[in-house]
Amino acid sequence: MSSKKLFYLSLAVFVGIVAYQVYLKATEKKVVPLTKSWEKAVPHQQVPKGLASLSAKQCGACHQAHYEEWQHSTHSHAWTDKQFQAELKKESSPYLCINCHIPLQNQQEYVVSGLLDGDIYQPVKQKNPHFDRELQQEGINCASCHVRDNVVIGTTGTAKAPHATKKDPEFLSEKLCISCHNASAVVTPTLVCTFETGDEWKKGPFYGQKTCISCHMEPVEREIVTGYGKRLSHLHYFAGSGIPKEKGAKTKGLKGLSFTTSKLATTYKVGEELDYRLTLKNEFAGHRLPTGDPERYYSILLELVNAENKVIASKYDRIGEKWEWWPAAKKLSDNNLNPGEERSFVLKQTLKSSQSLTLRAKVTKHRLNQESATYNKLDSSYPLSITVFEKEYKVLVK
16 A cells, blocks of 8 residues: 555544544533532431441430331331332432432432433432441431431430430521422423422411421420430421321321311201301411422311211312323412411201201311322322311201
């Protein structure tokens, strides 16, 4: 081959290599760092001196009452919750949903360091060498809130503790609660994260007077550890919606609504009108009701039945948001109760014949409707609702 041909061949190869490098550069994906709080887990935590692990069970060896309360809490089921696991298995579910349900990096199988081109469905991740599967099953445990930088954080502090401690009531304030219980983001057109309890509280009448802790972690004087004497403590049930995560499980509900009923006579004359009124008031909550998960709602059912249990009059109402999730997530309506707001539901019926009647009034709180439960393959072992008010009246028509 002549030197001239060799020169042109070499030049062609060189140009090709340069062109390919330019192409690679142009198509190279940029790693965008994580900036939003809900994109990141709490960085890896070392076990504080004096403890054997970060597990709630370890804490429960001394803090027995706290541990027992936590076991019945919604926090303890944050990871194992069947509805959450069903959502997590969907192709549309991004990695970041787990950061509120298992917030410690120790609980997560992978460490995410960034997003390719900022795409939440392309996380840059690597195996977590410190992954603790047993710790993962505990969901939001004691360490999720109380362990940072090799110490156990408390609100009062003590020099008697057998482990490293630090007093920091500011860290354990409502700011920590709101870091998870306040999110409003359109992640994708069909995936919306909307838990706006913190914003609702800030707009409500209790802001500056009461916090999340005031209602959801009632203060109590008791021994934090047996033999250490009584002191201020807080209950750790974290009842959330009050709907248990497992059939037959214990739960401690919260008093948000108050109920007022009109007086109802025990006897009526034929031709008279029965007029019953049930009033619900968001009297005790500093946020809207229901709050949190947008699929939660209250159903109000008033029924008048005869001796054969046949319904002769009924009134059904619903309090909650309604959403359309496909082809794009969109809120259709919202009639949640604001703090201090009350709403009345009325059943009227002209009584046309002599008979014995029963009026039933029932208010139930729902996690989600049956259609959504069926779609998520949730069976009867997963409670969908609880009864928050129920009353029955016997009426005789002469």
